[in-house]
Amino acid sequence: MIKITDLHKSFDGNRVLRGISLEIKKGEVIALIGRSGGGKSVLLKHVSGLMKPDRGSVFIDGKDVATLKGRGLMALRDRLGFLFQGGALFDSMTVYENVAFPLEEKTNWDHERIRERVLLELERVGLSGAEEKYPSQISGGMVKRAALARALVMDPEIMLFDEPTTGLDPIIGHAILNLIHSCHRRFSFTGIIVTHEIPKIFEIVDRVALIHEGVVLIEGTPEEFISSTEPMVKAFLGEPMEEAGGESG
């Protein structure tokens, strides 16, 4: 469904992506891990068409995202949900208005139906009661959850999550991952999750890809990943480099 081939991107000589190739099948969820500043957010922005590659392409259902314009781009974006690293809630709107916004702008539902849907979505992310708060008045974890509700409210076919749990305490972080997992069971989106949640993430994704120095260093199922002998993988699993310790990981 999503096919990334030999993607390159530089910023002023800073070679961030140096030939990323990756394929994600329909309904599959893949975890993207790698060092901070390694270009994971940049990669998601290419998949969503917010950035254009220097070389290589991203295909979604066979269509090159970078060449889409007007109607075609609109059609892709209607199928796409994006959770930004910082949430990107509109700070002139309340939590309720933020989540209702895509429904109000993109559907012709009446007020009652929108209200029901938004309240349901807010309840799912555990934000009942915070509807009338502004983003500046709530905690980082609540911002992330509100953003998650906004991203999921349109039942997107493709979901891109940029560090949904970074900066949150482990309890809320795991709750968010479980939420993503239950959403996936509910309407089976195709997903990419950028995350540092190891090993928790292995429970909810089908595959894992490690991005290092601008390329996909290794990619496979969580089991393959855990049993890999690649030193970078071991470093990510938090194991001591030589003796693969039993109690860690």
Next chain:
Amino acid sequence: MLGVRKLGEGTLEYVGQMGAMGMFLLRSVLYTLSPPLKFLRVLKQIRFIGFQSMVVILLTGSFSGMVLGFQGYYSLSRFGSDAFLGPMVGLALIKELGPVITALMVTGRAGSAIAAEIGVMRISEQIDALELMGLNPYRYLIVPNLLAGLICLPLLTAVFDVVGIFGGYMIGVKLLGVSGGTYFAEMANYVEMQDVMEGIYKSLSFGVIIVWVSCFKGYFTGIFSGYGAEGVSKATTQAVVLSSVLVLVWDYFMTSLLF
């Protein structure tokens, strides 16, 4: 050699930014002319640019008029023609000071805030989020400001002019003893419709300039200025400086064309 290269790079960046500014204006105008219009957002921006600038305009308008009353009286009474105080104050305000000072005040109050608000939306990825929802950021952020600027600037200028003329009256007539009947009668004699129109044309174009520059600087925060909070503060400063300069330069061209 390095100097030449720096100069070349600087020039290219400058030309590139001019081109981007032109494209930005063109797009904004196209989206303004084509439906759908976000009507509520237009009202909100009218409130922000227009209504919330009223106090500043009332203050600066009345003091400008009062100063004109003093200065005009002292100059005119030397030639024994203080009867012409009314037309002098009226013409100065309607043709020149009203549109220009209003524009500079709105730049400082609303232009800077618009640049900062849009700049923050850019760096916190709110503009990307809009785009990803398949919504056009121009329609939500730029068009309402452009329309509000076009509607508010002439109105604010009119308020400035009226308050200023009254300020001149207070000083010239009530304080310095010019005849009240003369003040207004001579003003009505000498101020033509054409003068009023000149003021309106100017204020309309200033409205476009202020919104254009402020929105542009905010929208491209991180591209033509640095990223992060520093980028927003740079964008805001640049918006105020550039739109003030453009207002004064454009005022010169308008005056010389319409003279």
